[in-house]
Amino acid sequence: MKLQLTRHSSVIILIVMILVTILLGFHYQKLVRESLINGQQQAGLMLTKSYANSIWPSHAGFVQRAASIKHDNLRNSDELQYIHRDLRRLVRGSNILRVAIIDINGLIVYSTNRERVGKQLTNDAGYQNAVTGTIHSSLSFHDAYKSSRADLERRYVVTSHVPVRILDAAPVEAVIAIDFDTTTLMNELNYQQIQTIGWLVLVMALVSLLLYGFTKHSDQLLEKQLLQREKDIKHMRHLAYHDSLTGFPNRTSFNEHTEEAVFRAKRVGWTMAVMFLDLDRFKLINDSLGHDAGDQLLCLTAHRIREVLRESDLLFRMGGDEFTVILEGVKIPEQAADVANRVLEVVSQPLELQEEEFTISASIGMAVYPRDAKSAEHLVKCADAAMYRAKEMGGNCFSFYSQEMNERFENQLKMETALRRAVTNEELFLQYQPRICSHTQKIIGTEALLRWKHPEWGIVPPSRFISQLEESGLIIQVGTWVIREACRQNKLWQDMGLEPIRVSVNLSSRQFRSESLVNAVRSALADSGLEPCYLELELTESLLVDNTEHAISLMYALKELGIALSIDDFGTGYSSLSYLKRFPIDCLKIDRSFITEIASNTKDAAIVEAISTLAHNLGIGLVAEGVENINQAKLLKGYGCNEMQGYYYSRPVDANHLASVISQQNSLISPTKIA
Numbered sequence: 001m002k003l004q005l006t007r008h009s010s011v012i013i014l015i016v017m018i019l020v021t022i023l024l025g026f027h028y029q030k031l032v033r034e035s036l037i038n039g040q041q042q043a044g045l046m047l048t049k050s051y052a053n054s055i056w057p058s059h060a061g062f063v064q065r066a067a068s069i070k071h072d073n074l075r076n077s078d079e080l081q082y083i084h085r086d087l088r089r090l091v092r093g094s095n096i097l098r099v100a101i102i103d104i105n106g107l108i109v110y111s112t113n114r115e116r117v118g119k120q121l122t123n124d125a126g127y128q129n130a131v132t133g134t135i136h137s138s139l140s141f142h143d144a145y146k147s148s149r150a151d152l153e154r155r156y157v158v159t160s161h162v163p164v165r166i167l168d169a170a171p172v173e174a175v176i177a178i179d180f181d182t183t184t185l186m187n188e189l190n191y192q193q194i195q196t197i198g199w200l201v202l203v204m205a206l207v208s209l210l211l212y213g214f215t216k217h218s219d220q221l222l223e224k225q226l227l228q229r230e231k232d233i234k235h236m237r238h239l240a241y242h243d244s245l246t247g248f249p250n251r252t253s254f255n256e257h258t259e260e261a262v263f264r265a266k267r268v269g270w271t272m273a274v275m276f277l278d279l280d281r282f283k284l285i286n287d288s289l290g291h292d293a294g295d296q297l298l299c300l301t302a303h304r305i306r307e308v309l310r311e312s313d314l315l316f317r318m319g320g321d322e323f324t325v326i327l328e329g330v331k332i333p334e335q336a337a338d339v340a341n342r343v344l345e346v347v348s349q350p351l352e353l354q355e356e357e358f359t360i361s362a363s364i365g366m367a368v369y370p371r372d373a374k375s376a377e378h379l380v381k382c383a384d385a386a387m388y389r390a391k392e393m394g395g396n397c398f399s400f401y402s403q404e405m406n407e408r409f410e411n412q413l414k415m416e417t418a419l420r421r422a423v424t425n426e427e428l429f430l431q432y433q434p435r436i437c438s439h440t441q442k443i444i445g446t447e448a449l450l451r452w453k454h455p456e457w458g459i460v461p462p463s464r465f466i467s468q469l470e471e472s473g474l475i476i477q478v479g480t481w482v483i484r485e486a487c488r489q490n491k492l493w494q495d496m497g498l499e500p501i502r503v504s505v506n507l508s509s510r511q512f513r514s515e516s517l518v519n520a521v522r523s524a525l526a527d528s529g530l531e532p533c534y535l536e537l538e539l540t541e542s543l544l545v546d547n548t549e550h551a552i553s554l555m556y557a558l559k560e561l562g563i564a565l566s567i568d569d570f571g572t573g574y575s576s577l578s579y580l581k582r583f584p585i586d587c588l589k590i591d592r593s594f595i596t597e598i599a600s601n602t603k604d605a606a607i608v609e610a611i612s613t614l615a616h617n618l619g620i621g622l623v624a625e626g627v628e629n630i631n632q633a634k635l636l637k638g639y640g641c642n643e644m645q646g647y648y649y650s651r652p653v654d655a656n657h658l659a660s661v662i663s664q665q666n667s668l669i670s671p672t673k674i675a
């Protein structure tokens with residue numbers, strides 16, 4: 001509409017301009033007429049004056065007497081012949097068509113048109129003005145005009161009524177009415193006017209045409225811009241609601257669709273199901289074949305799942321290897337089970353990646369409205385819980401939501417609430433497990449381990465609450481506190497005069513991904529006054545493989561602070577060894593699982609030996625975790641492990657306890673002395 005207005009504005013302008021031109025034309029015509037009438041009036045005046053001077057004296061008597069003469073006699077009077085003769089002399093060669101002499105009573109005494117002689121003009125406006133001494137002129141158009149000489153057609157005539165008097169101040173003695181023929185002049189003027197208006201209209205039409213062309217061009221540009229904007233908005237909307245890798249709707253879209261689907265199911269009174277699908281061991285393929293292959297697998301799988309769904313079912317990619325499906329109008333929940341079976345079957349079909357054949361499986365969790373939940377949010381949680389159940393069952397299967405899962409849910413919720421209280425009530429504290437130098441047997445470091453003392457449940461082990469902290473996001477707050485507390489404690493030990501040792505702190509994946517990590521470490525060091533070389537952060541392999549480039553830059557940022565970095569539980573992750581040369585690592589901590597049976601299991605021994613060789617060749621430190629007896633300690637020392645940690649030396653202990661041990665460690669440490 002706006003665009004049309006822009007384009008039509010030039011047409012509107014043209015119309016307005018033409019109207020103004022026509023109005024101006026009329027005004028001009030009026031002015032021209034007035035000046036024409038004035039001109040003719042002057043001519044009439046001059047004529048009358050010369051008539052009054054030369055002829056009037058000889059006819060004045062007759063004119064004054066005329067009223068007393070009978071009309072017929074008046075018309076045939078010889079006197080009229082004389083007036084006619086005299087006047088003809090006067091008007092010869094002029095554009096005068098008709099002359100009449102009217103006495104002061106309004107009686108036409110003489111007229112070049114003899115038929116008018118004897119007629120009374122008392123009510124004529126021109127005559128009335130003239131008899132009072134004012135000249136009056138008017139312009140009129142006549143289709144047919146009878147002049148003294150001939151019958152004429154289409155005439156413009158200016159009629160002037162001029163008072164006749166001897167002197168300007170003398171009384172009016174009669175009135176002369178003169179008709180001037182202004183046809184030629186008027187025609188000329190009209191023609192000129194039409195021509196001028198014509199030209200103006202033409203020029204304006206051209207200007208408007210240009211304007212039209214210009215606005216049309218602007219309109220087109222505007223329209224193009226609008227179209228582009230609409231396209232951009234559409235594109236942005238698509239990006240906001242679709243997954244860039246697979247092209248399927250994303251999590252945002254899923255949330256909206258689930259709400260709508262539940263609303264529809266409620267209104268129509270039908271059953272609907274939400275399906276949560278997670279690929280089993282996807283991470284393994286992703287890590288070993290690389291992200292490109294992983295992406296390819298996700299796309300292929302997504303399209304395969306889509307193929308076995310009904311057209312009305314909606315498939316979403318939630319992120320990572322997680323997919324969801326909304327099944328609307330399922331008559332009985334068992335129908336959803338059929339779909340799940342079809343999906344499991346199609347996902348487990350072999351597929352080719354990098355010219356090799358692979359098979360993958362999925363774990364599916366399903367929740368049904370209204371059986372399992374009444375709201376979209378709850379339904380999604382139920383399906384998610386069911387999916388975890390399927391995972392626990394070993395994967396490659398599906399599970400419906402059950403009440404028992406709900407109880408687990410509630411327990412989790414209880415745990416989360418208790419944890420939040422724990423943070424505010426300062427129920428969390430740290431214990432420290434020493435790290436021993438295998439050559440000197442001295443404590444050269446310690447690992448800070450988080451503990452929770454619940455007022456009713458007592459000491460809760462980290463295995464029961466770390467993942468909860470992670471899921472709830474509380475780990476950022478708690479993790480920062482752990483770093484600060486470990487730094488503070490280590491500085492306190494140094495200030496107590498103890499030999500300086502390095503304190504290591506575990507990092508969770510959420511913490512590692514948080515943007516505040518580097519700043520948190522920096523301020524923990526600054527606030528405690530601990531030198532950075534006495535702080536170590538322990539990362540797990542899984543933290544490093546998710547977004548390797550980001551992980552590398554973050555590690556370098558941490559290294560710039562001057563702290564040490566180690567890889568915890570080394571050997572249990574799926575990552576390739578090649579990453580080791582890219583990461584600025586100071587130390588590897590061999591996972592406890594390789595140590596436990598190192599004396600009896602030759603494979604474990606071989607792995608430890610290989611890791612040790614690798615660490616030495618790369619020039620990085622090596623710590624053995626979970627050392628529980630002297631045999632293990634001896635073997636590990638033999639394999640070149642320069643640091644040990646485990647119950648053989650000490651369980652995690654309180655800060656004060658560790659302080660007293662460090663202060664006594666001038667002599668060799670006996671494991672039983674510590675804890």
Ligand SMILES: Nc1nc2c(ncn2[C@@H]2O[C@@H]3COP(=O)(O)O[C@H]4[C@@H](O)[C@H](n5cnc6c(=O)[nH]c(N)nc65)O[C@@H]4COP(=O)(O)O[C@H]3[C@H]2O)c(=O)[nH]1
Nearest residue numbers: 449450462463466482506507508626627628645646647648
């Ligand atoms: N059986 C046996 N176990 C030994 C031995 N020596 C040490 N351990 C245990 O092994 C765990 C070592 O810590 P981790 O591998 O980093 O594993 C830690 C770590 O991943 C996590 N964790 C603890 N504190 C924190 C923390 O502050 N932040 C984060 N993100 N995670 C933490 O919780 C895990 C478990 O911690 P804990 O229960 O304290 O368990 C500790 C420790 O008590 C041994 O000789 N035998």
